Amino acid sequence: MLPPDFLAADLWGLSVAAWLTAAVAALMVGGLIHGKVGADLVLLSGLLALLLAGILSPSDALRGFANPGVATVGLLYVVAAGLRETGAVDRLTAPLLGRPRTSMGAVARLTAPVAVASAFVNNTPIVAMFLPVLSGWARRCHLSPRALFLPLSYAAILGGMCTLIGTSTNLVVAALIDAHRSAPSAADATPLEPLGMFTLAKVGLPIAVAGLGFIWLAHRTLLGAAEQSPDRKDSDPKEYMTALRVEPDSPVAGRTVEQAGLRHLPGLFLARIERPDETIVAVSPQQRLYAGDTLVFVGAVESVVDLQRIKGLTPAADEAAQRLQGPRHQIRLVEAVIAASSDLVGLSIRDAAFRTRYGAVVIAV
Structure with missing residues (x-):
């Protein structure tokens, strides 16, 4: 700790403490821009x-x-994580987002519910909660996620301006006003009215409506088209096969393939359904799913990873299922490529002692 006299010393019109504070702030801004270290650590x-x-x-x-x-x-971050991990976000947003066919429809379907929700849930957790949903939804609708991320952020900001709890800035200012009102010197100062739940709505609501209208009309000019060709493949073109089992408590049990959102998956299709007494190929959209069904998917790697977000679908391989029991956020799905010079070439998974050697389980080849 530096001596107080040294910190209070004058240096070019400012105290040493002020110069040190400015230097630390500049280093923090540089660290945030660099991005190699997490913002919390910086x-x-x-x-x-x-x-x-x-x-x-x-x-x-x-x-x-x-x-x-x-x-x-x-x-609120805890609430957002709970909604995401339980699959509630997907079930709540699926009917709202739908399957728009145009860039305008996609942006309108996204920004309107986000703006309304961010008025009653802090906008930062709202954005964190919608990001993984937005990526999968954009691929299913053949849209570019990059043209939708910025409208998502601004819609959350605009909606958050309408209520007290919509943004952390409003909460901090409300706390400062309450502290000022309760201070002993408040009686001699200019009185400040406390912020109520909808105090800001008379100013924030018109701004939010105007801002959303501008986003809908100008997003294509400013951000480019959100549509992309159905034939475009952003993910690895190699095909990947995996089998997932429908658990008894899965929300997809009892639903049809279409109702469960397993139809028109980008770069992925349901090849067959295996049951103890039958195997269903050329699966119909109206085919009903039941607990214990094994769903065999074929498609691109990135699309297979998206299936892991559907609650109640677990890897069908017995060894993998036993290993993957536990909190979903601790599970990582990794694609590995065997090089031609690898000593694993020519060995079976058992002979290669893959689990012992790498601490991982092979769920698909």
Whole structure:
């Protein structure tokens, strides 16, 4: 910790503490732009540097974490993760997003529900929750995800301006106003009215409507067309086969193939359904799925990975199923290519001791 007299010393019109703070802030901005280190580590490192230098006291350094606005945003991340992991996001958004055929329809179907939802759930978790849904939905509809990410972000920002809890900035300002009103000196200061749930709506709602209209009309000019050819393949062209079993508690059990969202998958198709007493090939969209069914898919690697997000579908191989039991967020699906010079060439999976050697399970070849 640097001596207080040194920190208070004047240097070119500013104190040493001010110059050090500016230097730390510049390094933090550089770290965020560089992107090689996580934003949380960059910001916490800057906070720690100011704390160790004596510019911030421990109470000042920890005060931000006790802010109700910050705590609220953190809890909303937990809610968003729960909705994503349980598959509730997919079930809630599927009827809203549908299958638009034009760029205008896609942007309108995406931004309207996001703007409404972000007015009542903080906009940052909303964007984090919709990103994985948006990627899969765009591929199914033959749209470019890159032309939809920015409208998603701005729709969440516009919707968040309409209510108190829509954005973390509103929550922080509301907490500061409450602290000001309860301070002993508040009686002599200009009174500030507290922010209610819809205090900002009279200004935020017209801005949100105008902003959404601008996005709908100008997105194609500014961001390019969202449509892409159905024949375009962004993923690896190599075909990949895998079998997934429908678990008893799966939301797809009892639904048809089309209702379960397993039809018109990008770069992927349901080749057959295997049951103990029969095998169904040339699967119809109206074919009903039941618990215990083994679904055999063939397609591109990236599309097979998307199937892992569907709750209740697990790898059908007994060895893989046993190994993959556990929290879904701890499971990683990796594609590996055997080089011509590899010592694995010519060996079976068992002979290669793949699980012992690499700590992984082969679920498809």
